[in-house]
Amino acid sequence: MNHESVRYIDKSPFKGKKVLLRVDFNVTLNPNYTIADDARIKQAIPTIQFLLKHHNRLIIVSHLDRPPKRDPKYSLKVVVDHLKDYLPGYNIRLIDDFMTEKPETFTQQNEQEILVLENIRFYPEEKHDENGFSKKLAALADVFVNDAFGVSHRTDASVVGIPQHIPGYGGLLLKREIEMISKAIKKPRKPVVAIIGGAKISSKISLIDKLMTIADYVLIGGGLANTFLCAQGVNIGSSFCEYEKSENAHRLLFLAARRHTAIILPSDVVTSDSKDDENSGTVKKIDQITGKEAIYDIGPETQAVFGSIIAKAKTIIWNGPIGYTENPSFKRGTDF
Incomplete structure (x- = not known):
């Protein structure tokens, strides 16, 4: 636009x-x-x-x-x-x-x-x-x-x-949203940290590609992160994933390395058998997820990593929720 x-x-x-x-x-x-x-x-x-x-x-x-x-x-x-x-x-x-x-x-x-x-x-x-x-x-x-x-x-x-x-x-x-983003993209103060969440990588490919030209770090959460994890061979259980977009995730990871942009993915997550159960939620390392579990939020270790990077940022660009925010149990990653 x-x-x-x-x-x-x-x-x-x-x-x-x-x-x-x-x-x-x-x-x-x-x-x-x-x-x-x-x-x-x-x-x-x-x-x-x-x-x-x-x-x-x-x-x-x-x-x-x-x-x-x-x-x-x-x-x-x-x-x-x-x-x-x-x-x-x-x-x-x-x-x-x-x-x-x-x-x-x-x-x-x-x-x-x-x-x-x-x-x-x-x-x-x-x-x-x-x-x-x-x-x-x-x-x-x-x-x-x-x-x-x-x-x-x-x-x-x-x-x-x-x-x-x-x-x-x-x-x-x-108008306000476009002005804020235009300012952040045209004249960003370094270091630049982009936080990208939401469900689908398919709707964020061009955004991530663009942000990698200006961002020092791209922090990825939400269902979007699942596709990146899948692309790296991580078992994500029954979590939402756009498997057909794994190649896009690979390409973005490759481009990030060439552009010296660090893409940071979750190292631990909050899983559950039900997205609607407000009393559920188990913190697990990403290599410990079982077949019936699904990822609904980032874990405390990832929150700490994201937080330390964000604390040093001079420009922050945030798009999309980091967890399944419809359930309060899975809002901590977005609210932290």
């Missing part, structure tokens, strides 16, 4: 428009599907308030987790209920299915109404913009505002498809 080419809402303000606002309300949920951490909701509030102050009518689009199909456990209802606490005085409504909703809901929307479309990933068309899905979304509004930095690398219909049909802008959170 070219920072200079993005039109931001504070630099190109508009009034009285119907706005389709893409946010990232992919909040962490407790095992009982209540909100465990509302940080992502709070981060979106400044953009929402800015647009409302300029007398725009908002239709909010977001995802929650990666449900393979429509599933009430991943409904945005829990988010809508929470959002009402931050925006008192507004009638915030969840639209179960925007494609079957009566047209008057959208055509007669007033400034005091905020419409939130149900989890956009309930629609299989979202992934590959099938059947003119982005055009149907765009037809609901006059302009599109992207404030979801965390998914801006994706080619989903609600991210890249909509602005092909209506004018697109960047929100205040997107």
Whole structure:
């Protein structure tokens, strides 16, 4: 994303428009599907308030987790209920299915109404913009505002498809995130430490490749680390791993050595037979994992190593969680 080419809402303000606002309300949920951490909701509030102050009518689009199909456990209802606490005085409504909703809901929307479309990933068309899905979304509004930095690398219909049909802008959170990263990458203070987590190496290959050109250390955790460990021949039990991407992991390790960048992988981990059991979790060296166990966090030894490196850093770039943060038992690596 070219920072200079993005039109931001504070630099190109508009009034009285119907706005389709893409946010990232992919909040962490407790095992009982209540909100465990509302940080992502709070981060979106400044953009929402800015647009409302300029007398725009908002239709909010977001995802929650990666449900393979429509599933009430991943409904945005829990988010809508929470959002009402931050925006008192507004009638915030969840639209179960925007494609079957009566047209008057959208055509007669007033400034005091905020419409939130149900989890956009309930629609299989979202992934590959099938059947003119982005055009149907765009037809609901006059302009599109992207404030979801965390998914801006994706080619989903609600991210890249909509602005092909209506004018697109960047929100205040997107602007802040891009400015911070641009500053860190263009003029980093040494030593530079990159912390990369998350589940999949497939979505981080280009990021890691880029960061290795400026970073002195790249600390890797999350499910992402499993693929690197697999590539080194480590038995990771039943842990998530993109085995088909092992060659990519090999290549990144090779490039890191050539560029004199140290890639640091976990030396110990927290394992469990169940990702949802809050009372589980066993610390093990990476060469002690058995077949039924899965890795859900880094261990204390790895935390200490990561911590000592981070303590010396002048620039820190962090992308993605280090453990399975949906379970409090596996958040220690991310929270330390």
